[in-house]
Amino acid sequence: MSDLLERLRGRGWRLTSQRRVVAEVLDGDHVHYTADEVHAKAAELLPEISRATVYNTLGELVSLGEIMEVSTDGRAKRYDPNAHHAHQHLVCSQCGTIRDVHPTGDLLAGLPAEERFGFQVAAVEVTYRGLCPGCSTA
């Protein structure tokens, strides 16, 4: 993730302390935080950071393709730092935790042309739902 800052500077980004902190929060483990969680964790490192800046920075990172926006339910979007490798999501129906998974095969192949209704299909998202080990025993 340290080279993320390099990449961003290469694209003309100003490296402000706020952007550095947001990048640092997204780095590390692979939990997918909501924007508010990112803001809360960023504020531990830089108390005066504003919500607007976190939203702005997340939006910019998404359009640069550095992170992915995931909305598996109707609630707050979550941000997935693992944007450089194609993957899908396995979501616990009970507690909402998300794991990245890598299904095999061509996901687009299942949709025949006569089922595409003239759409230019560009992407496929698959969400597997079930109970995680913790929730299935409890």
Place this chain on the structure above:
Amino acid sequence: MSDLLERLRGRGWRLTSQRRVVAEVLDGDHVHYTADEVHAKAAELLPEISRATVYNTLGELVSLGEIMEVSTDGRAKRYDPNAHHAHQHLVCSQCGTIRDVHPTGDLLAGLPAEERFGFQVAAVEVTYRGLCPGCSTA
């Protein structure tokens, strides 16, 4: 859909004019409306219907399994009257319209056991994204 009202009465529902109108709006073509769109169309038939009632009725129909809630983006949820047949969704990235599609093959088969992390996987949702004919020319 007329038998929907019968089924609901069988489950102890009071058949109010508001619920009748919401069911009527959901019937017919297979577009997936947002709650606000359902409210607007219901209000054409019954002008004094309130937003709260529409939300309540939609929620009740969802928990009864009569319709499906679809949230393909972070925006408003849409309601799919075609809840009794398994299907997936094709979404326009531009305007958000949704079509029901029926991909071939076993969608669960793509996820090998070592990628399930001990989850009891119960369901798969697939969202195909692309531009609809209207948006790709405009």
Place this chain on the structure above:
DNA sequence: TCTTGACTTAGACAACGTCTAATGTAGGAT
């Protein structure tokens, strides 16, 4: 027809996200 508990209503409230105008600052120019 009466009664009652379920239903509906208006509008306040909550969660999530966006926008604006004023202020601050990174980093190139001097």
Place this chain on the structure above:
DNA sequence: ATCCTACATTAGACGTTGTCTAAGTCAAGA
């Protein structure tokens, strides 16, 4: 090293979507 300025940040208003509450209404059984 300092200055300049365009870009970034901020607080808070605002927008959208959805939920909740208290008071009034009504479907349907007695």
